[in-house]
Amino acid sequence: MTDTAHRASDTAIEAAMRRALEIAARGPAVGENPQVGCVLLDARGEQVAEGWHRGTGTPHAEVDALSRVVDSSGLTAVVTLEPCNHTGRTGPCADALIAAGVARVVYAVADPGELAGGGAERLREAGVEVTHGVLADEAEDLLHPWLTSVRFGRPFVTVKWASTLDGRAAAADGTSQWITGAAARQRVHEQRAAHDAIAVGTGTVLADDPSLTARGDGGELLPHQPVPVVFGERPVPADARLRQHPAGLLELGHRDLDRALAELHGRGIRRLYVEGGPTLASAFIQAGLVDEYLVYLAPLLLGGPKTAIDSLGIETMRDARALRIHRIETLGDDLLLVARPAKEA
Incomplete structure (x- = not known):
């Protein structure tokens, strides 16, 4: 010594x-x-x-x-x-x-x-x-x-959505491609690659047939691919693009969030990226299971009912979910707001 x-x-x-x-x-x-x-x-x-x-x-x-x-x-x-x-x-x-x-x-x-x-x-x-x-x-x-993840015995949950400045995720006719520009979309691919798994609901799979891969600027697959996890009871169609995902496919067969997170943690998944539409994102928020929010804002206005988040069961301002802004990034004409629950401040 x-x-x-x-x-x-x-x-x-x-x-x-x-x-x-x-x-x-x-x-x-x-x-x-x-x-x-x-x-x-x-x-x-x-x-x-x-x-x-x-x-x-x-x-x-x-x-x-x-x-x-x-x-x-x-x-x-x-x-x-x-x-x-x-x-x-x-x-x-x-x-x-x-x-x-x-x-x-x-x-x-x-x-x-x-x-x-x-x-x-x-x-x-x-x-x-x-x-x-x-x-x-x-x-x-x-x-x-x-x-x-270690402290709670479940994956760290990131919820992501893209919306217009007035909070709309799609136009009245359902079209949503593309709300954000190329720089923001590429940032999403980088974030996918920084997570162990990526979550969607069966409704999104049936409606959009997403690939959920993480790709580079030239469309090439990035070295790490998040495992796609499908929440819900309906099976993924045999011809769905998710069936060809390079990391495989995990179908939970249920929508019990606590049970799902325990199962994913048991599989070694420590970071979960929730990208699967308003229904699934809102369920995680309402259950108090979101650790970080990634909100992409495009300088557009759409109006109408197609909001990025569904009802959270909140009826008065005193019950609003308080967040703190952790970081703001400028991506072309778009903004990325990274927020976390205010209780962590």
């Missing part, structure tokens, strides 16, 4: 955590594992190695960083998430840090998982100095979908 009088300064620690967050974002946003980054510092606060998690079955960030140094004794490990304390496809990161002789571990947010949590306690028991909470807000934001 190093002499605590000669260790990385708070400034060096914070800079290392910012770097750890930056490289953590290189890892895949989908799958059961979180995006994690790790930076190793010497006693002078100089970086000697870094690592990040590249996906299921690959070394965790701490192990990746440790593999890049010959002698890690006395170093400080700066990690975006509390080192894990369980054996899955890989061994516990807490034990790897202890075996490597790391003197101090600094992490941003605690691991809320019942199996993986407890790494900090394990490190302290072994005599490793542990500090937590450095840049916790930034780490919470990066890991928000994964942390939400």
Whole structure:
């Protein structure tokens, strides 16, 4: 262990955590594992190695960083998430840090998982100095979908819709292509690829015959494809385009949202993208199961009854669902509003 009088300064620690967050974002946003980054510092606060998690079955960030140094004794490990304390496809990161002789571990947010949590306690028991909470807000934001999924035992639910400025999703004759422009539509494909699964109702499947693939600017399939999940009791037609989806097709055979989310979580789905029309979106909203809203607004006016969201059972202003705007993007002539429930503010 190093002499605590000669260790990385708070400034060096914070800079290392910012770097750890930056490289953590290189890892895949989908799958059961979180995006994690790790930076190793010497006693002078100089970086000697870094690592990040590249996906299921690959070394965790701490192990990746440790593999890049010959002698890690006395170093400080700066990690975006509390080192894990369980054996899955890989061994516990807490034990790897202890075996490597790391003197101090600094992490941003605690691991809320019942199996993986407890790494900090394990490190302290072994005599490793542990500090937590450095840049916790930034780490919470990066890991928000994964942390939400772990804390609630269900997928992080994103509801998306596109509408005119007056909230219409289609014209009176039912036409809706295209409300938004090419830049907004491409952003939707990128968001599909950032989720494990994409949800629609049987009504949308029968009416629109969507493909629900994630595609690039040239129409090519993106490397990751979300699994299409169909809510409802009616079967998907044999000739539906969803039958040809590269990620397969999951038909739930029911519309019980709580049951469905439990089933999806059990299948390893941690991020669910709900894109299946007003009925399904409104059901998720009314049930209080939406973690993030992606609302595309086009500078158009249509009027009429074809609203983007159906009735939510709200009859008075005091019962309105309060949201907070998390981010706003300009996409050509369109806007993307990213909002989350106000209770998370």
